[in-house]
Amino acid sequence: MPRVKPVLARALRKTPLLHLDVAHRGRVRRLGLKLEEHGPTGSVKDRSAVGLLQALHDERPLTPGAVVVESTSGNLGLALARLLPSIDCVFLAVVDLKTPHATRTTLTERGARVIVVDEPDGQGGYLLSRLRRVRELCDRNPGYRWPNQYENWASPDIHRRTTGPEITEQAGLDLGAVYVPVSTGGTLAGISAHLRRHRPDVAAVAVDVRGSLAVAGSAGRRLLPGIGASRPSTFLHGSHGYDRAVHVDDIEAIAVCRILAEDVGLVLGGSSGCAVRALLTDLENGRMDDRLAVCLAADGGGKYRDTLYCDDWATEQGIVKEITAAVEQLRREGLFFDRKHQEH
Ligand SMILES: Cc1ncc(COP(=O)(O)O)c(C=O)c1O
Incomplete structure (x- = not known):
């Protein structure tokens, strides 16, 4: 390990x-x-990803095979998709239609599973739809780990x-x-x-x-x-x-x-x-x-x-x-x- x-x-x-x-x-x-x-x-977001994963690991160790799910417009996803395979974890990225195609391709190439949300959130973007999807995934799969970059103070801290x-x-x-x-x-x-x-x-x-x-x-x-x-x-x-x-x-x-x-x-x-x-x-x-x-x-x-x-x-x-x-x-x-x- x-x-x-x-x-x-x-x-x-x-x-x-x-x-x-x-x-x-x-x-x-x-x-x-x-x-x-x-x-x-x-x-x-390379920095944010490190801070978030350190905090997740401190809370409960990230063991091989663990699935980490996160809502990302792209850059945090790229950073997590680099780090998670190096600690034998799986990454599930929830992105949206504004996420650049090059980013989606790189995520897939790095072994991430990618879910593309296409439902506008009524507030000029897709964020609320992405977060809804992450919550549904976590509810259905209680073992999933969610760093939650929107509320986790490990991000400002790094x-x-x-x-x-x-x-x-x-x-x-x-x-x-x-x-x-x-x-x-x-x-x-x-x-x-x-x-x-x-x-x-x-x-x-x-x-x-x-x-x-x-x-x-x-x-x-x-x-x-x-x-x-x-x-x-x-x-x-x-x-x-x-x-x-x-x-x-x-x-x-x-x-x-x-x-x-x-x-x-x-x-x-x-x-x-x-x-x-x-x-x-x-x-x-x-x-x-x-x-x-x-x-x-x-x-x-x-x-x-x-x-x-x-x-x-x-x-x-x-x-x-x-x-x-x-x-x-x-x-x-x-x-x-x-x-x-x-x-x-
Ligand atoms: C290109 C770019 N600029 C700025 C930001 C903003 O960073 P933060 O989410 O820490 O406010 C991000 C975050 O994803 C980003 O990808």
């Missing part, structure tokens, strides 16, 4: 902080991108112990704010707990999309996987888990992603575009001082090449003109990224 604790303890790696210059509305600012795509399965300290160490004393895209809110809550304790001068900014209920807001259509939720975050209560929230338009986030790719060849996921867009909004509104802002780039854009970066997909969604207009508008405002500094 594999020794679960050492396997999980070895499963994480530090990710780089990339420094860019960003020009917008006649001013040039420095920006740090915490590139979580350099994690073992390419997203910030970000408090790893992501937060890495950011403050890499960014140094000049750090002024950290922008974190939110879905369960686990990543932000953990980073924010670290900042409150060790760097209370640094703002923890919640980045959500319009149409999401994760941090306030009202329900509506949402295009981007990974960010936003059909219910409020368990981990973020008003001033408890963050300093301020910025709601971002998903079309503008896609436009920022495309501009980043054009200017510096960095292809990131949609939630990273949201974080950078939120920073630009704060700069416009004078809510960000001269210190360094770090945006959490939760995943890379490889798996979104046939969606966010693809005009056929945009045409199918009826948003191709809107994206072009958003790119043109941001360019008129002088938006430009430059790869000035080295990674740390």
Whole structure:
């Protein structure tokens, strides 16, 4: 039997902080991108998966053959699908129609059983339908183990112990704010707990999309996987888990992603575009001082090449003109990224 604790303890790696210059509305600012795509399965959820499985194992040992079931928009699924076979457990992933096809294929290739939920939840997404399906599965199969990333404080805790300290160490004393895209809110809550304790001068900014209920807001259509939720975050209560929230338009986030790719060849996921867009909004509104802002780039854009970066997909969604207009508008405002500094 594999020794679960050492396997999980070895499963994480530090990710780089990339420094860019960003020009917008006649001013040039420095920006740090915490590139979580350099994690073992390419997203910030590699960390959450380790924290959740450690907690599950502490509660009751994960023995060979155990079935772990989880609702995921994709990235947590990829992380669990890597870890669970290495401790001889079986993974049952409950995903939905917004989960990228590349992600579904990888899950299956890694031996996960995949259930695709296709029933919208009436709140702009599929989350509530996915959670209903997980509960049904657990009721019918009492032996199934459910980490429950939406309510398990092991998720914020691993970000408090790893992501937060890495950011403050890499960014140094000049750090002024950290922008974190939110879905369960686990990543932000953990980073924010670290900042409150060790760097209370640094703002923890919640980045959500319009149409999401994760941090306030009202329900509506949402295009981007990974960010936003059909219910409020368990981990973020008003001033408890963050300093301020910025709601971002998903079309503008896609436009920022495309501009980043054009200017510096960095292809990131949609939630990273949201974080950078939120920073630009704060700069416009004078809510960000001269210190360094770090945006959490939760995943890379490889798996979104046939969606966010693809005009056929945009045409199918009826948003191709809107994206072009958003790119043109941001360019008129002088938006430009430059790869000035080295990674740390
Ligand atoms: C791409 C991406 N960005 C942001 C997040 C948000 O992370 P959290 O659920 O910790 O709020 C996720 C979570 O799945 C994600 O996959």
